[in-house]
Amino acid sequence: MDPLRETLTRVANELGFVLVGFARLRPLSEHEDFYRRWLADGGNASMTYLAREPERRLDPRQLDARYRSVVSLGYPYAARATPEVDWRAEMRGRIAAYALGRDYHDVVKKRARAVGNVIRQLRPGSTTRTYVDTGPVFEREWASASRIGWFGKNTMILNREHGSYFFLAEIFTDVEFDATTEPYREHCGSCRRCLDLCPTGALADGYVMRSDLCISYQTIENRGAIPRELRPKIGNWIFGCDICNDVCPWNDDHASDDSADDLLPRLPELLALDDEQFGIRFTVSAVKRAKRRGLLRNVAVALGNTRNPDAIAPLARAIETESEPLIRSHAAWALGEIGGATARRALERALRDRDTAVRREAAAALETN
Structure with missing residues (x-):
């Protein structure tokens, strides 16, 4: 392995990143038609920011012409095993697992920047820019290109060892790295649990997410009234939703126990x-x-x-x-x-x-x- 890649991987692992991948930057032309069609069909609902700067999303070199590569990182978080309580009788809500504890933006971005600092220390004069669920970046597409997982039918990046319970971070840099492994093979097979068990039908074949039907969108991004027809289907989710993660077989071994008060306020x-x-x-x-x-x-x-x-x-x-x-x-x-x-x-x-x-x-x- 290239010494710089080896050092970055080791440092990232020490900082808690369980997945580290590399890819050469290029235009994501194979995703452009899907992206523009999804927008035209209203897939982004009221999230107008997802339609901004399409050229920069499709080619990060539009952000900075010096960029040559991306380092993709996966930072794990714990799935939650729902306590055996009657949420209706006890009047308890549920929060998505990723939102329990300290805001992941603060935690993951600080650590990802520390990885980026290593690049600049070992390659003086180099440049980096770090993203964690922010900015005009196709993070899942770059994670896939970096070989850290495959696109699941729930539209998440899945990994055989870590399921889908991890945050993504990207470091764009002018240092040149190639992906040195074969593409991560798709392992969803004929499974349709996420599509069939989504209570609002937000997921469709072809890796399509209808944001306006998604419980996470309705409970977080929607700033107005929740459509009446969706309200009964939301159940007790009060921030986000984990159903399409929870039902995925690749997440079966990733649940941790929490008290009812922690998980179900x-x-x-x-x-x-x-x-x-x-x-x-x-x-x-x-x-x-x-x-x-x-x-x-x-x-x-x-x-x-x-x-x-x-x-x-x-x-x-x-x-x-x-x-x-x-x-x-x-x-x-x-x-x-x-x-x-x-x-x-x-x-x-x-x-x-x-x-x-x-x-x-x-x-x-x-x-x-």
Whole structure:
């Protein structure tokens, strides 16, 4: 092995990266038609940033003409084995495994930059730029080109030893590296678990992800109302979703145990968070991306999906005291899902809400209650 590659691999491993790969930069012309067709079909939903700077996404040398290679890194995180609790009876939500603990952007990018520093130290005058889920970069395409895994049917990069539970980082550099191994063979075979078990049907054949149907998109990126037809299918997911990872056979041996309080936070407690409390609880967490209004909107939906009468009181209180119409409107929907005389009285009061969307949700809920 080239001494520089060997050193980079060793340092990356010492920093916690379990996957290290190299590839020569080139235009990703084989992905261009798929990418443009996906955008034209609305696959990116409201994420307009995914359509920006297509030339730079397809060829990182548009970022800097000096770049010649990419170092792709995989940093593992733990899958979570769901505790044996009745989330409806206990009114607990669920957060995607990657968002538990400190925000991965901060952790992984700091370590990836340390790998990039080694390149500049050993090759004085060289240049590097590091990305971790940021910027106009096709990270999965470069991970595949760097031979650290294959494209799974769940649209994730999969690796035989590490499944899909790892973050990706890319280091673009003017140092020349070639991929020295054969392409990572595809191992999904005839398995369709991720496609068939996605509750919203967000995944389709041909490695297609419909963002507007994805639970992760709806609970994180969507800044407005969650479509009514999707709300019951979201279950108790309040930030992200792990279903297409959890059902993958390559992830069967990667689950770790957590307490119910760590993995399944109590929904009524979350619905009561004010701005200051939200900031304190999630300041170093990836959950902050949803913002308070988005997270509590999701919490209201999950409470409705519990169908638990004990959820009526916190939902009714939210309608009475919450300043955000988005949260109040979803709380009204949730009360309609639970039903009963107490929920109905709260919904009748919501008909006098100052916000049109809240009144509309309350009226629709009363029609079915």
